[in-house]
Amino acid sequence: MSLLGDLVFLPVSSPTALLAAAVLLLVLYLVSGNFASQELGKEPPGPRPLPLLGNLLQLDLKRPYRTLCELSKRYGSVFTVYFGTKKVVVLAGYQTVKEALINYAEEFGDRDIPPIFYELTHGHGILFANGESWKVMRRFALTTLRDFGMGKRVAEDKILEECGHLIKMFGEHEGKPFDTSCLLNYTTSNIISSIVYGSRFEYNDPRFKNLVRRTNENIRITGSAPIQLYNMFPRLVGWIKNRQLILKNAEMTIRDVKDLIKHLRGTLNPHICRGLVDCFLILKQKEDDSCVMNTNFNEKNLIYTVTNLFAAGTDTTAATLRWGLLLMAKYPHIQDQVQEELSRVVGSRQVRVDDRKNLPYTDAVIHETQRLANIVPMALPHKTSCDVTFQGYFIKKGTTVFPLLTSVLYDESEWESPHTFNPSHFLDKEGKFVRRNAFMPFSAGRRVCLGESLAKMELFLLFTSLLQRFRFTPPPGVTEDKLDLTPAVGFTLNPSAHELCAVSRQ
Structure with a gap:
């Protein structure tokens, strides 16, 4: 008799029998799913999952x-792993x-949206969105960022203005230990805020500090x-404290962003764009006047595009700079x-972007910091947009895909000493700067970081300006070898909590 047939005769009053039946049905479901996929083609290998x-x-x-990198050594460059019942293909x-x-690019170009991120954005904005809405918002954001000087002199001036405030604040610590985070x-947040809102915030502004x-x-x-567990079993562990805190933080941030947008809307001049929000509001008004239906230029897309840009423009660049200063002290x-x-090429004048080509060693240090820091180790999760056969393996439409950027930045076949x-x-x-193909901290393809050129400009100008003016050392009594390079736990990899001394060189 078949297994399904046997289930019919289990006494339903027995809790043990019910549990056994549920487990058996799940196993049969997974097995039958595997057989169905195998009929279409060979699936990527991987460790055997438990029900x-x-x-x-x-x-x-x-x-x-770290686990996924270890598994790749056993199962190869394309393999399958199960996060709970969720099937993931790792590259x-x-x-x-x-x-x-x-x-x-097209086949692997969709975004997988884990439950916590869907709760935060509901598919709006740029980072965790798909389809036409994502295309329109990404194109709008990229065009507007370029219009406001991303990669150009206008953005350079904004960065250098903010750099002046940062240097002043560092100097106020008078060489005593402090946490640079x-x-x-605040500096990287203000740079993106000046582009998004058209103005910067004071560092002591309570709303800004809370944002x-x-x-x-x-x-x-x-x-x-x-939160990893919540993403695997959202119906079972929705009560967890971390989820409640994330949702509360998001709610308060949306309230503040709505208030900032309301102020900009009230002072809007359709002939002058102060920042990205103004550009969005003007386009929205034109579409409203033209009675355009089902427009993507709606309130929710504006709010989540702004919060996406603010988060992405703040955390990763600031984290990379923290790593850079920590590595200089170490x-x-x-x-x-x-x-x-810097002293030989630039002297005491302000560093400009054009100086990069004459500062090969400094440029190499910044790039190596990005590589070793490995800020977004698993990238943001992708999803297949259709059935695809890749490197001889069949991957079904809608499968979650992790492009493991750690394995690229630490690839032993690409880097001479990947872990140092x-x-x-x-x-x-000859000491000249050389580009490396495996340098991929911003990811690649359709989902490459849209603020890449701005981030590169920020890293160069802020890092060089700080190194011109300060010598970074461990706190008194702490030797260089005691500075810990273990990253903190997080969605992005920041250094563990530490203090440094910024000793004036002037």
Whole structure:
């Protein structure tokens, strides 16, 4: 008799029998699903999943990218892992990730939206959206950022203005130990705010400080183990404290953003765009006047596009700068070489973007910081837009895909010493800067970071300006070897909590 037939005769009054029946049905479902897929083609290999739990017991939920890198050594560059009942295909190594995101850009170009992020955005905005709405919002944001000088002199001036405020605040610590995180976050937040809203905030503005704090807190918590569990079993663990805190933070941030937009709407001049919000409101007004139906220029897309840009423009660049300053304090001989080059090439005048080509060692240090920092180790999750056969494996439409950026930035076949801080990765024998194909911190393809050119400009100008004026050292009594390079747990990888001294060089 078949297994399903046997289930008919189980005494339904027995809790044990009911549990056994449920488990058996689940196993049959998974097995039958595997058989169905195998009829279409060979699926990527992977560790055997348990019913309900999948490969949960094999994963380090605080740092899943580490587990996935280890699994890739056993199962190859394309493999399957189950986060609970959710099937995920992992892409590992430079060649595989590049092929998928660039050569198969359309097939791997959709965004998978985990439950916590769907609750936050409901498919609106840019980061966690798909379809026509995503295309329109991304195109609008990219065009507007370019119009406001992303990668041009206008943006350079905004960055340098903010850099002046940052240097002043660093100097006020008078060489005593302090945590660099808040000030760096305020600086990067203000740069994106000046583009989005058309003006900056004072560092002591309570609303601004809360916007930054809540944004950073949410980014950190969404990478925690409890939220990983919530994304796997949203109906079972929706009560967890971390989820409630994320939703509360998001609610308060949306309230503040609505208030800021309301003020801009009240002072809007259709002939002058102060920032991205103004451009959005003017386009929305034109479509309203033309009676355009079902427009993507609606209130929700505006709010979530603004919050997406604010979060993305704040956290990753500030985290990279924190890593850069920490690495300078840990490796003073490298800091010596950066400061020697800056003194020789630039002197005491303000560094400009055009100086980059004459500062190859400094440029190499910044690139190596981005590589080693590995800020977004698993990228944002992708999803297949259709059935696809990739490297001989069949991947079904709608499958979640993790392009493992860690495996690209630490690929042993691409980098001479992938696990050490080595600026020579970006220098030739003559000391000239060289680009490396496997340098992919901003991801690639359709979902590449749209603020990449702005972030690069910020990193160069802020890092060089700070190194011109300050010597970064560990706190008194702490030796360089005691500075910890273990990243903190979070959706993005920030350094663990630490203090540095910024000693004036002038």
